[in-house]
Amino acid sequence: MTFFAFLLAAFDTRNDSDLAERLKRRESPAMEELYDRYGKLVYSVIFRIVKEAAVAEDLAQETFLRIWNRVQFFDHEKGAMGPWILAVARNRAIDYLRSVDGRMARKSSEFEGVMEHPSAFVNIERDILNSDRARLLREAFAKLTPNQRVVIEMAYYEGLSQSEMAERMKQPLGTVKTWVRTALKILRNELEEAVTT
Amino acid sequence: MSTPDDLRDLYELYALGVLEEPERRRIEEALQSGSAEAIERLRQAIENNAILTASAPLLEPPPGLRKRVLAGVGIEQWWWGWIGALAAAAAGLLVAAFYLGNQVSQRESELAEARSQAERLIAQSARTNAELARLRHVLSFLNAPETRLVTFGPKDPKPPRGRLLVNPASGVLLIASNLPPAPAGRIYEMWLIPKSGKPIAAGLFQSDEAGNAVHLREGAVSAGAAVAVTLEPEAGSAQPTSTPLFVAGL
Numbered sequence: 001m002t003f004f005a006f007l008l009a010a011f012d013t014r015n016d017s018d019l020a021e022r023l024k025r026r027e028s029p030a031m032e033e034l035y036d037r038y039g040k041l042v043y044s045v046i047f048r049i050v051k052e053a054a055v056a057e058d059l060a061q062e063t064f065l066r067i068w069n070r071v072q073f074f075d076h077e078k079g080a081m082g083p084w085i086l087a088v089a090r091n092r093a094i095d096y097l098r099s100v101d102g103r104m105a106r107k108s109s110e111f112e113g114v115m116e117h118p119s120a121f122v123n124i125e126r127d128i129l130n131s132d133r134a135r136l137l138r139e140a141f142a143k144l145t146p147n148q149r150v151v152i153e154m155a156y157y158e159g160l161s162q163s164e165m166a167e168r169m170k171q172p173l174g175t176v177k178t179w180v181r182t183a184l185k186i187l188r189n190e191l192e193e194a195v196t197t
Numbered sequence: 198m199s200t201p202d203d204l205r206d207l208y209e210l211y212a213l214g215v216l217e218e219p220e221r222r223r224i225e226e227a228l229q230s231g232s233a234e235a236i237e238r239l240r241q242a243i244e245n246n247a248i249l250t251a252s253a254p255l256l257e258p259p260p261g262l263r264k265r266v267l268a269g270v271g272i273e274q275w276w277w278g279w280i281g282a283l284a285a286a287a288a289g290l291l292v293a294a295f296y297l298g299n300q301v302s303q304r305e306s307e308l309a310e311a312r313s314q315a316e317r318l319i320a321q322s323a324r325t326n327a328e329l330a331r332l333r334h335v336l337s338f339l340n341a342p343e344t345r346l347v348t349f350g351p352k353d354p355k356p357p358r359g360r361l362l363v364n365p366a367s368g369v370l371l372i373a374s375n376l377p378p379a380p381a382g383r384i385y386e387m388w389l390i391p392k393s394g395k396p397i398a399a400g401l402f403q404s405d406e407a408g409n410a411v412h413l414r415e416g417a418v419s420a421g422a423a424v425a426v427t428l429e430p431e432a433g434s435a436q437p438t439s440t441p442l443f444v445a446g447l
Contacts, residue, residue, distance in 0.1 A: 017212075018258065029268075031266075031267060031270055032263075032267060035263050035266050035267065036263075038265070039254070039258055039262065039263060040255060040256070040257065040258060041251060041253075042254045042264065043256060043258035044253045044254065044256045045250055047253075047256055048253035048254065053259065054358075054374070054375075057258070057262050057265070058359070058360075058372075058374060060258065060262060060266070061265050061266050064266045064269065064270065065269050065270060068270040068349045080247075082247065082248075082251075083243060083244065083247035086246075086247050086250045086251055087243075087247070087250075089245070090250050090287065091214070094214075096346075096347055096348060099346055099347060099348040099360075100348055120243065121243065131391070133244070133248065134251075134438055135246060135250045137247070137248045137249065138249075138252055141249070141252070152249070153214050155209075155213055155248070156249055156250060157212060157253075158215070159215055160215060161212070161215045161216070161217050162210075162215075162216075162217060163217060180206075180208070180210070181206045184206040184207070184209055184210075185206050187245065188206070188245075188404050
């Protein structure tokens with residue numbers, strides 16, 4: 001199954017609202033459905049970050065436990081379930097990397113008040129993972145230079161700040177900031193151009 | 198209030214939690230001011246982040262993960278356990294009643310049977326309630342904002358490994374895997390090891406058949422302490438009597 005075919009099958013967002021409502025009512029089949037819909041993606045994202053199967057399994061379990069515990073705060077009418085679950089999964093994995101690397105001083109969970117709380121995912125396009133925009137953004141990503149791609153991957157899949165990237169790459173901070181800013185600008189411009197043409 | 202040009206490209210980093218000062222504070226100020234443009238940029242950044250995060254190559258999860266996830270939220274253990282227990286209770290009592298109505302001569306023995314069954318079910322239900330209460334307590338600990346994460350043994354080729362969630366004011370939660378069930382007559386004991394002084398016993402626990410264990414030790418945790426786990430006699434020990442299976446600094 002191709003990536004996009006999988007997404008189309010997995011993210012039937014018409015039912016996400018109903019699914020969230022049933023999770024809030026603590027219906028057992030809803031949790032099974034949640035796993036069947038998002039389990040593969042959650043595991044894949046976490047594995048991409050931690051690169052270790054047993055750890056990814058532990059963190060995927062934690063992700064679903066957190067979703068189960070916090071779904072009461074999720075707005076099932078306006079919220080986007082997929083982006084919320086992905087943010088929780090990514091934060092679990094980045095927290096783990098930071099714990100292993102001794103980078104505990106700046107945990108992603110410190111920031112979750114804004115970026116992981118279910119309320120942050122209100123008015124997000126529910127079908128975003130299936131959208132044309134998703135395809136365009138991935139195509140635009142392929143157009144980045146190697147350095148631009150590396151810094152973006154460091155931000156998304158390693159949770160590194162720009163200072164940490166500069167240290168890792170042994171490059172001046174200003175250079176790294178330029179790569180990051182240019183990369184994000186290219187991604188955004190590609191999207192805007194596609195929308196206006 | 199419009200977003201300054203130098204901040205426009207940084208909302209994705211802000212939403213990922215990797216943006217540093219002073220840009221992070223400036224975006225927060227823009228958001229707190231209620232700037233519609235800032236809010237819209239953040240919304241788009243969250244969407245872009247979801248798309249880019251989801252572009253990881255797809256892998257098949259291990260076959261046991263689904264069951265583990267469902268058991269982790271208590272669906273298989275509690276809900277179906279309750280239905281099973283109630284169904285067994287109803288069936289058992291119906292059988293007992295029918296039997297008593299038709300065989301008066303065996304009344305006393307059947308009554309004893311029914312009473313014994315009821316007592317067993319009451320005991321089972323008390324255990325279930327206690328387990329439920331314990332796990333609810335664990336969940337409230339996990340959700341406390343002060344609780345932070347410590348990982349141990351991630352690079353060890355051998356078990357055990359897992360995580361400690363530490364809340365200096367209220368305790369330590371151990372989540373371990375690859376911890377085989379303790380042999381007969383033995384039990385796992387957790388220890389808090391202060392910077393100076395003897396280890397402090399922090400409770401007994403068992404792992405399940407899959408090698409998973411969850412143990413919460415309540416109470417304040419001193420700064421710089423470490424956590425260790427040893428295998429001890431079933432009644433527990435006042436001080437460790439075996440080599441620690443692992444030691445994790447907090």
